[in-house]
Amino acid sequence: MQKGDDACGAFCDLGDGLARALLTGDFPLHAEVMAIPLRIVPLGGQACVPDSPSALQHDFDLCDQTIRTVQMTDIYREVQAARAEDGGRVRVFRAVHIFVRAHRLTDPFRSGMPMVPGTAGLRIAEVVRAVAHIDWTLGRRAIGPTDGLI
Numbered sequence: 001m002q003k004g005d006d007a008c009g010a011f012c013d014l015g016d017g018l019a020r021a022l023l024t025g026d027f028p029l030h031a032e033v034m035a036i037p038l039r040i041v042p043l044g045g046q047a048c049v050p051d052s053p054s055a056l057q058h059d060f061d062l063c064d065q066t067i068r069t070v071q072m073t074d075i076y077r078e079v080q081a082a083r084a085e086d087g088g089r090v091r092v093f094r095a096v097h098i099f100v101r102a103h104r105l106t107d108p109f110r111s112g113m114p115m116v117p118g119t120a121g122l123r124i125a126e127v128v129r130a131v132a133h134i135d136w137t138l139g140r141r142a143i144g145p146t147d148g149l150i
Contacts, residue, residue: 010122011079011092011115018124019075025064027057035116035123074099080110088117089125 014033021030037051040059050056076097083091091114098105115122 010090011077011082011094011113014115014122014124015077015079015094019077021060022063022067022075023072025068027060027064030060031056032120033124035118035125038124039126041126041128070105071100072098072105073101078108085114090115090122 017029017033020026021033031053034056036053036056037049038056038059040048040050042048048059050059074097076099078095078097079092080095081093083093085091091112093110093112095108095110097108111128113124113128114126116125117123
C-alpha cells in the first residue's frame with residue numbers, strides 16, 4: 001500500500017479525529033476512533049491495555065491533563081506507508097509532530113499504528129510510543145529535545 005491508498009485515507013480520517021479529540025478534550029470522539037481493548041505499547045516496556053470504556057476514559061483524562069498543561073496546539077501525523085495485514089487489519093507507519101503554536105514540543109518521532117475493522121469501519125487498535133512519551137502522558141516527567149525518537 002502507498003500513501004494514496006484507501007487505508008491511508010482511512011488512517012488520515014482517524015488520525016484527524018484523534019487529533020481533534022485530543023486537542024479539544026472530546027472523549028466521545030476519542031472513543032469513536034479507538035478499538036477496545038486498545039494497546040499502548042512503550043518500546044522496550046510493558047504495554048498498557050485500556051480494556052473498557054472507563055479505562056479508556058482514564059487514559060484519555062491523563063493525556064488531556066498533560067495537553068492542557070503544556071498548552072499543545074497541534075498534532076500532525078505524517079503517513080509514510082501502510083501495509084495490509086491478515087483479518088482486514090492495516091498497519092500505518094507515520095511520523096508524529098507535536099506543536100505548541102509554531103514551536104515543536106519535541107522532536108518528531110516515528111511509530112506504527114495498527115487499525116482493525118469495527119462495526120463502523122477501521123479503528124485504531126494499538127498506539128506505539130517511546131517510553132518518554134508514555135511517561136510524559138502519565139505526568140512522570142517532561143520531554144526534551146532528544147526524547148521520543150523511535
